[in-house]
Amino acid sequence: MRILVLNGPNLILLGVREPGLYGTVDYDGLLALIQKECDALGVQVRFYQSNHEGDLVDAIQAARLDCDGIVLNPGAYTHTSIAILDALKAVALPAAEVHITDINQREEFRKVSYAGMACQAHFIGQGLAGYLNAVRWLAENYSK
Numbered sequence: 001m002r003i004l005v006l007n008g009p010n011l012i013l014l015g016v017r018e019p020g021l022y023g024t025v026d027y028d029g030l031l032a033l034i035q036k037e038c039d040a041l042g043v044q045v046r047f048y049q050s051n052h053e054g055d056l057v058d059a060i061q062a063a064r065l066d067c068d069g070i071v072l073n074p075g076a077y078t079h080t081s082i083a084i085l086d087a088l089k090a091v092a093l094p095a096a097e098v099h100i101t102d103i104n105q106r107e108e109f110r111k112v113s114y115a116g117m118a119c120q121a122h123f124i125g126q127g128l129a130g131y132l133n134a135v136r137w138l139a140e141n142y143s144k
Contacts, residue, residue: 001042001143003135004063005034007049008056008075022100023127030128034071036133053081060087069096069138071131076117078103081114088118092141094142096121096134 007027010017013024025033031047038045046067048059056074063070070093074084078099088095095118102125103110116122121137123130 001139002044002046002066003069003081003138004059005031005045005047005070005071005131005135006056006059006063006065007047007073008077009051010075011073012049017042025128030074030131033128034131034135037135041135043135043139043143045135053077053083056081057083057087060084060091062122064091067093068133069093071098071134071138072096072115072119072121073098073100073131078113078115079109085114085118088115094138095119096123096137098130098134099124100127100130101125 012027014022014030015024027049035045050056050059056077061068072095074081077084097113097116097119103113104124121134123134126133
């Protein structure tokens, strides 16, 4: 199985950005945790992060050519991007939405997830473990 782990704006600042909400592990530390889990599961993983909506759409579209699933944390685009929703629907790959914090317990505007409307599973408010749970879910449900 091959998966794309896709992260949106500001996730590159993990460990720096609001550590009380997002923790102190930096972005490279997150990638190392995910890589270790993927290695243990025999899953090939590719990582991509961008602060730009169109780049995220391009990455989703490209995933249809070489991936079996997507783990997605669209960051703030969760609540604004119909383009990401449409890209996920168009490629029709199984997708798991991840949010480090519980978006349902935060500001009102964060409670709507456009991207999540095209995802088959949601790992919300589980901290970095949400990524690992998403990878496991894809491996358990969509391995070929």
